[in-house]
Amino acid sequence: MGNDITILIGGKAGQGIQTIGAILAGICHDAGLFVFSTDDFQSRIRGGHSFHLLRVGSRPLSAPSIRPDILVAIDENTYDIHREKLMSSGIAILNKNGGNDGDSKGNIYRVPLQDLAAEAGGKIASNTVAAGVVAAVMGAGLDRVRAVIESRFEAKGEKVQTLNLAAVEKGYGQGRDICFQSPFSFDGEKSPDHVVMAGAKAAALGALAADCRFFPFYPMSPGTGIVTEVAANLGKLPVVMEQAEDEIAAVNMAIGASYAGIRSLVATSGGGFSLMVEGLGLSGITETPMVIINAQRPGPATGLATRTAQADLLFSIHASQDEFPRFVFAPGSVLDTFKTVKRAVMLSEKYQVPAIVLMDQYLTDSARTETNDFVVGDEHHSYIQDTEMYQGETYHRYKITEDGVSPRCLPCTPHALVRVAGNEHTPDGLPSEEPLNRVAMVDKRFVKLPAMTRELRLPSVFCNNSSFFLTGWGSSKGCIMEACLHLREEGIDAGWIIFEDLWPLDAQGLKDMLTGKRLIMVEGNATSQLGTLIRTLTGIEYLAAILKYDGRPIYPEYIVERVKDIQAN
């Protein structure tokens, strides 16, 4: 076993706890260590209680941990809130200027962060002091720490950079005197094969790599982070973003742009997706490609704005009145997010159907070390058929074809008239209520389904002969994997089955795969939506379900405990 520790940094919203985590993650990444961070925060800009979890390992990590080895309390509440979770071998670093009066004793160390920052030249750098303390505790060399500070504050000018260098050294000096049982070796070097990234950025880059150029949006947590990452590249790429008047406008803008030939993506959360549902149907009946990312949060309605959930699976598969083919995906990691968004854009174009990618607050906000396989692939390949564009009025947008996919032209380029309608329509795109045509058009859209199904992957299976399988989907992949490995180390014969491609699924293939397997569902909802879907498609009943709908991630520790509860009963 390599070294593996978790740092919990807590404080009020606005106190910059994420900055401390980011500095530490940078120091660790530079030394070739692996990091995994998550943010837990309230729907407010100032006050309250937020915390940042940073897990650091000498081996790859696929999940966060909720049991800190180092607890950093920037304000007076943090220690009381989290002390129960602190490992017995762990230490607490309390901000003496943050209402944590008293002396250091036992495993509790009190450091006056603001006073030290003031000595360094400005109280504003107190977070940098905290980062210096923890970096020293973890065993990082001062040169590495200085290098990260230099590069992080380079763009802010020499004055700010100098202040933060002085501040980090103040903190570092304090941290060296703190006794910690599990320091790391920071002798390693940053690997060019690794990158630290959060899901939101991976989604944005995936869309760009698949040649998405139009991102209409209406702000909604936690979907906003994705378009924010797109915005970081404006000016470098032929990309247009537009803040719509509401999500209804955003989705209709996306359809309009896609009709005119530009790949479009909207990122939102459940409430915004609810408003987009009529547009989803319009994309379906007009066979206009479009990708919606739904970064899930607990609902319904406003629910928990800044929290996480996996409760929109069945909604996404069924959203909109009537029936039409669509893709639904739920990537399991940051790298999977990049690859899945690329695929979603490409498959939406190839089959002229809408695609939905389910993320959630946990996945969008958690940054982790990933293998650097973030590359442009073939997904940008165009499916628009130039040869058809010269056909004048004989061009039919909804020409009946064997595979259901009609040649796609763009309006006004140069001769073909491209007519599309949200009304049921004849092959030329004009509305028609004629019953035989209606049947032909529904059939035309659904004849795509077998090929669409073949594009999707059945779930991944680990330890195919296990006595039971932790079965889940999407963002909890890493937590399930880690819990499973932990159980196996304890001699419990667990496997996993993890879905990332969710719709349309090959029901027979799934039945063949799952028959005879004992499934323990692990999901971030209250009714086991994947379990319901599996039963609907295959008739197979799951054995038990570990369901977590408190708005927080499904930490591996929680899964392990619950599996033992199930076994005990």
Added chain:
Amino acid sequence: MTTSIFDTDRENQWCPGCGNFAILAAMKQAFEDQNLKPRDILLVGGIGQAGKTPHYLACNMLHGLHGRALPMATGAKLANHHLNVVVSSGDGDCYGEGGNHFLAAIRRNLDITLLVHNNQVYGLTKGQSSPTTDLAMGTKLTPGGPTSTPLNPLALALTAGAGFVARGFSGAGEQLAGLIQEAMNFRGFAMIDIFQPCVSFNKINTHLWYKERVKDLGDTGHDPTDLPQALAVAMTEPGTQIPTGVLYRKPGVPFQDRFTVLKDKALTDYPFAGDQINDILSGI
């Protein structure tokens, strides 16, 4: 009836005597007068009797959801701002279901032509009150008249900052064709609210009722560059007189010009930026 390259073979579904026929004819005339070909125009339709207009014109057509024609037009225009976009909407579609989008499109100065067929009633759903229905008009669902005061779309558009605001009348075809042509040549958001009778469901605002009240602004010395004057015209009590023509005309910065990336060419004209994206990916 004269034939046009914009004719389609679709059976027209409007009621005989509907004001929409005259608007359709004026659109064809305006297109022909500009020597446009069917392939040159993108018609975007909302839902309602007015939203059906693109079905009867041989052009490119994007016919979407109730109230959402303007967002679709916005997306199409951002994708390819060279598209010549004309939106056909109605008083219910544009001012009711799509009211938020109407205001947003004006504020964007979306470079399109918006034709609002305003018959002051919901025609396709059989005579319910619309945002422009007179308070005195009882309907099946609001027998005592609508419970909301009618909207003044022209005043609303002017105060929201629309650059081209006009009023047309389906009974004045030549004038309307001219207005449509002028609106299409205006760089920026150009709207024409077009009064038209609904022969089936509006027994108050009939063809004759409008005809007795319309007055061409061109005969009054109205200055369409003067916003207060335009507002005064827009506020004219419709029961007394209906001024028609261009109320206001002042070009501003059209929507596409607000995007640096669209300065040189349309978004559709850029090749895939694979090299730049590779640079971004290698820098992460």
